[in-house]
Amino acid sequence: MKYLPWLFLGLPIVLFSQNFTNDTKSRFRYPIKKTTQTMTLDGEVGPKEWESHKAVSNFFNHWPTDLGQAKNQTEVKMTYDDTHVYLLAKCYDTESRIVQSLVRDNNDNYWGSDNFSLVFDPIGSKQNGFFFGVTAGGAEMEATLAIEEGNTSLSENWDNRWASKVKEYEGYWLVEMAIPFKTLRYDANATEWGVNFIRGDKQNNAYTTWTQFPINFNGISMNYMGTLVWDAPPKKAAGMFIFNPYSTLSSQRDYEDDNQNSPDTQINIGGDIKVALSSSLNLDLTFLPDFSNADVDQEITNITRFNIFLPEQRNFFLENSDIFSNFGSYDLKPFFSRRIGIMDGEAIPIDFGARLTGNLTKNLRIGVMDVQTQREGDFIPQNYAVAAFQQTLLKRSVFKGIFINRQATATSPDDEKYSRNAGLEFTYMSEDGRFNNNVKYHLSFMPQGFTNNHYYGFAGNYTTKRFRSGWQIDVVGENYITEVGVNPRLENYNAETEETVRLGYTLINPWFRYLTFSKDDNSKINYHGWRTWHMLYLNSDGTFNETMNNLAYDFEFRNTASLSLISRYRKVNLMFPTALIGDDFEPLPLGDYEFARFDLMYSADTRKQFVWSTNMGYGSFYNGTRLNAMLEGNIRFQPWGRFGITYNYNDIKLAEGYGANKLHLVRFNADIGFSNKLSWKNVVQYNSQSENFSAFSRLQWRYRPMSDIFLIYNENHDTNGFGIKNRSLVLKMTYWL
Template sequence: MKTIWPNLLLLIPILGFSQNGSVDTRAQYQYHIKKTTHPIALDAAVGENEWDNHMPVSQFFNHWPSDVGQAQNQTEVKLTYDDQNLYLLAKCFDNGERIVQSLVRDSDEDYWGSDNFSLVLDPVNTKQSGFFFGVTAGGAETEGSLTIEGSLTWLSENWDNKWASKTAQYPGYWLVEMAIPFKTLRYNPNQSTWGINFVRGDKQNNAYTTWTQFPVNFNGISMNYMGSLHWDRSPEKAKGTFIFNPYVTSSSIRDYEDGEELEAQLNSDLGGEVKIALTSNLNLDLTLFPDFSNADVDQQVTNITRFNIFLPEQRNFFLENNDVFSNFGTYDVKPFFSRRIGIMDGEAIPIDFGGRLTGNISPNLRIGVMNVQTRQTGEFAAQNYSVGAFQQKVLKRSVIKGIFINRQATSNTQELEYSRNAGLEFSYVSESGKLNTTFLYHTSTTPENYKDTHFYGFDGYYSSKRLRTGWTLNIVGDNYITELGINPRLENYNAETEETVRLGYTLINPWLRYLTFVEDENKKLNYHGLRTWHNLYLNSDGTFNESQNNVGWDFEYRNTARMIVLARFRKVDLMFPTSLLGDDFTPIPIGEYNFPWGELRYSSDVRKKFVWKANLAYGQFFNGTRNGAMVEGSFRLRPWGSFGLTYDYNDIRLAEGYGEDKIHLMRFNGDISFSNKLFLRNVVQYNTQGDNVSVFSRLQWRYSPMSDIFLIYNENHDTAGLGIKNRSVVLKVTYWL
């Protein structure tokens, strides 16, 4: 009964917000495309008669930081096509001053920090998934997939496919041409209308403009506010939709901590991936002996919480179209997290093969099926992982989603023979997208046949231009086991008995943000505003476990600088003796702890050659104090080089006898772009908490579209005497057939 009243309070905003009507931008903004009668040369120069007969889009609207009025610097766009490609020409007018941060491809920070132009497409025309193609004024490309989470559109740059672009800079404007093969896209050949929009990044004015006009509380790539692309004749089904992407690697690896390994192990491996378009909307991906040596290095972090942290997925095979599997649960509990496959206790486990079937089998039904087999190692049994998911569109924008997950041991093991999860969710999204709420129910099964294996609740938000508010309710049973997911609060470690105890909980999380936009023409601020969020954790019996109350004020400056002031108060009923600073100190005893702290965060103008940011924090920490500081500086020799240094410091002083420690984390990044096809990335990290110094270097040459040569060097040392732990050198070659 103790949890009923907060649950009812959370329901009030869901029921109370009225649904405002939305502008139908797909009806209001329409482009009629015609097939070209002249060959299109991809040279960023307008040839004679090349584009004359094609309709121009010449009026862009402000979108961010203001969604009122027409763009100060306009953009003119034309589209056409032939039997193989969709072509785009964009003429981006300006005063001749442009920012190109880097030539590195697929770099989120560098792309949005530069002058850029983006094309977003919804070929299935269902507002559920799509594609993104973008290029900076300097020619750095990025592509990605568009997915829906709630009512917001998210971009994943990890989708990779073949397309081409060319840019050139002229006095008063810069020009971009794109050629996107039809076989790169997934579409219905019988459908004559697609969703489409264009997004322009104008960094001198720190502004983003779009073809369609819609509210600033939705990002520029929003699939709900696209225009319509009308074909004079629907594109035929693309030919040549069988793609083979083999690789070969040669490596030298030595583990210096293994006393029996006296010299480096030399290995050569073959493998590859096959992509098969079963239909225009349904894609089959197969992989044999996948190799992830070219994945970016994990960015190390300091963890001073009582629970494990989870580093993001870096492996391309799992990232492409991953949203159909991963878009379940809430921010606090995720039933599926692909990084759990092929990594055990931080150790990479070889994968023998894998397959994924993803796409639309009807305009309103999207599916995903994945199967991966890992190899038996000396310590871990071979495992087979299967995941199946669907998304069925209902009403106008709402979705019913379901998922089934199975982990099955395929060799003898003393661990659990299998673990299974299943879940069903209903996401209601209003037509305008302002109101979104997801109701969910998940369960798990293991050989022990436990009780209390549930996870259910709801999660949503309401968003207008100034007011944004949301709510989360999670009710997690004692035995909701997610071997392939994220559920960090379930397992509690007793530092005295060295036992791990599973304890279910209820999370109640309301949050609110209110922004004040500055309309003054000579303004220094774009906006400022209040944010507040509160997390209340209750035990399974309704008694108090933990609360976190936070309030802050945001300032976003016209010159792209940002500042945030935060005040926080945390109350914890610690149920088990806990070691926050390691086993060398007496565990903090059971009891109630109350501790406030404050934070100040600032980041400078990202358009400058030298960019810096700083975070300062101070306050109480359980029975002691915590003093934290982070300083980061980055110097850019645009567009070919970027060099950055980060120092993260935490000084934790608990009560006498319970420990004190100064935790240092330093990171150096050095990125060099020899061209927009040849890149060198270097990362050095020093982490006293993890007792590790790592050196990572990767040279990438994209010698042909979607074909790369990688040379990767990696080594790790301890922080005490810099004794070496391991070293590897890998040469990898991929080719797109």
């Protein structure tokens, strides 16, 4: 009971929150009318092409200040015909434009360049939407929008058909977009959509928006969009059946397999099908999918006691994934798609997959997915099914549920036949978006009939311009098993017995932040302020397990540079013998460990041709010390190339008898954009901890919309003598029918 006061940290915030009226939908309205002209996508304003359509020309500052009007203004016009919605944007500037790269769908390059973005909420639920953006160099990015922890998040992994054209002029650059109606999901009877326009002006390190709203919400916020008013409801798009076949020619060899004496050459075919069951409900099918063109995983250094899970990279699982993945918390996910088709780091072939997602009504969104894997070596075939729903209540609040089933589809031991999870969550969100709180309850079901199979808790945050705070409490039973999810802290490894033991826990995690914004236009600082975050872990019986306490002071400069000073303190009750730096050393014994460290993080002006950042830290580490140094540098050859190198060094010295180790991680990246249709990505990585040296190269030519040719090369070497482990070369072609 001594920890009970932590439960009420958020209460004063709720009681003293100020009322704020969200009226951007009524204040900012754009009347879009159907064109009578033939629209040509050429980055030019053709005769009579746009003259009869209203212009939006009064953009407001959003970052680094939300006061006043934009220094470099933007004019926007929109129209539509039977098949497309069109946009024209005229972005005024002083011609010192920054383009990081011509490579498409690259989040860092996009936001680091001068850019223009269009965001839609066609359903009007303020829960999910679409993003279309293009840089001054013509590099495109499309994405889906979703609500996560009260804020709008962006997933650039969504890929669909649309087109843009950019042309540069003296004193401004011009954007034209053409977005097919069949790319969008919308209510065919609605005459009002949510919409906003965002301008990235890197010369002034500024982001400006059509609607005016508080700086504590990001520019793509679905809660502060304006209204796109149609002169007539847009008709349901015709031709809503799309077939996207692929073929691959691959040559692969595993040099660690003594039975493979020559490369294995294969020709494979498969494909994806998209069917619009209605204007707001979509069915996606895939058969014999191939993910060879997915980005390579980044190597990591892991000196924690638990496994680290790498992000999903496969497009079939990423599109519309928020309806399945937006459950649980940041480190506990009931559903994690990377658990499907990957076992112990090895790819398991998939026979087919089906996904139904979209809105049944304005307020009810559903998602159903089913995937069947093949037999691969000792892994028997499995069927994975997941179903989820989101019901909007009380304007912005959401009640949602999920059910997950992993079922063996061949003879298997009784205790491995299935694994199931189910959960319900309710998220209350205030109308202005400042306050939200999520309450959840989940269960897992195994053939063994385990008890203590629960996971429940609540989490939320409250945000104003200067003050932000959040809280999280999770209670996890020792048998809350997530075979198709992520729950790393549940599994504890005993280095002496080589056994994994499940232990339930309670997490209490409050955080606070306070910012001071500069009022002087000549100041070199945008803002500065402190933040603190704390994590307390208790065992299932209420006894102490671990605490982490952190305090930081941050500086954000006008020239995009940033500086953070961080102090950290940890106390750990080590319950099992643990090897942190390798199995060659004596495991750390059971007992209490207290240690502290200090970190300095600095990132230089991101607008420069050469950009660098560093993270330096030193302190005690269990019964020894740890020195960490990270240095990253990137050089830009505008607009065609960006090259970068990252070096991460850890020097860990434990007490005598428990070992010392120096861990090195080096990563080299080269992104070359010959045009916005032809790009070449290269990644070389060296990781002394995993004893792996890898090289990845992918050439991509988008020879027509949503149709690509890929040439992918990948190889891995052992760092001891650099003996080769495996090598592959893949030629892949996709075609959008």
